[in-house]
Amino acid sequence: MFYVEKEIENIGIEAAVQYTDAYSESVYSFANTINTIDGGTHLTGLRAAITRVINDYARRTNLLKDADPNFTGDDTREGMTAIVSIKHPDPQFESQTKVKLMNPEVQTYVQQVVGEAFNQFLEENPSAGKSIISKCLTSARARDAAKKARDLVIRKSALESMTLPGKLADCSERDSSKTEMYIVEGDSAGGSAKQGRDRHFQAILPLRGKILNTERARLDKILSNEEIKAMISALGTGIGDNFDLKTLRYGRVIIMTDADVDGSHIRTLLLTFFFRYMPELIEQGHVFIAQPPLYKISHKNSHHYVYSDDEKDKMLKELGNQAEKATIQRYKGLGEMNPTQLWETTMNPENRTLLQVAIEDAAAADHTFDMLMGSEVPPRTRFITTHAHAVRNLDI
Secondary structure: OEEEEEEEOOEEEEEEEEEOOOOOOEEEEEEOOEEOOOOEHHHHHHHHHHHHHHHHHHHHOOOOOOOOOOOOHHHHHOOEEEEEEEEOOOOOEOOOOOOOEOOHHHHHHHHHHHHHHHHHHHHHOHHHHHHHHHHHHHHHHHHHHHHHHHHHHHHHHHHOOOOOOOOOEOOOOOOHHHOEEEEEEOHHHHHHHHHHOOOOOEEEEEEOOOOOOOOOOOHHHHOOOHHHHHHHHHHOOOOHHHOOHHHOOOOEEEEEOOOOHHHHHHHHHHHHHHHHHOHHHHHOOOEEEEOOOOEEEEEOOEEEEEOOHHHHHHHHHHHHHHHHHOEEEEOOOHHHOOHHHHHHHHHOOOOOOEEEOOOOOHHHHHHHHHHHHOOOHHHHHHHHHHHHHHOOOOOO
């Protein structure tokens, strides 16, 4: 990590930068202690300085060959965590909300201060410099591979007139505000869902096994995963920088997995993918989680579905002395329900319960996904140890 603090023309400048082995950039900018969430000239200056110094250093140390193109800003910022803070006697913001700094001179000063300090840091720490350049090289190769993969997906889609994945059971309605796509765990549950759905507005996309953990993988590897490619193709929005919510084919994207550990894991992997590569899908309220029943309680000729242990206990209490004669079936998988039961309990809009996925605090969500799904084991171990006492109904 390197840190610099300097004052130029009565403008105080502070910056700290550290590289990690993660793939995402995490940068926070402040102007007169105000968090400028949309950045501004101070953030532009920081990024420009980092990119320029890394390219100059790589050329100077022959880590970047003459025939190699310069690193892009995306290459030099992958895995970078940074804070830039300025104190200005007359700050100019884009609006009253003060989310973006506009003073043009700040960009020049920040670029100068950060550039000098970062260059000195690399000269004094050659091993760190070599590691940073190595990461940039890997990022550049992955970016090139991802571009080729993305272009291939786009060309293939254009040539095939946006052919949908073969495993998708599409619906007949074409108004996306009325349609929904169920992402279902496994072919067995997918078969029941296809038979039980309303074909007019409900589409079914069964997934085979657990998808790739996108928190630990680069875009080129993600785009080569068949299950993820099927989702991208079915949704129609594109991915990452090419994401366009206007082309979304289904107004509701509903994750429907088993009520066990594997089901929870698959749900988390899907949410990780959406959060990292299609965040607008969540932000605009298009992602939901289906709530299949946990139990079927049969008594005499009546059947009741309950969705939690509390509901089960309440119903048995209501039955009183007759509770002993009741038959209780615990559903561990969606495949245990026939198409009619799945429709009645989980897919019928008149009866079902859906949980809408929302992001109240993007920074906290970013930290949580990184902690639970990232490559660092100690934070995950601390989380498990801290919350182990609160676990109920452990499925092992």
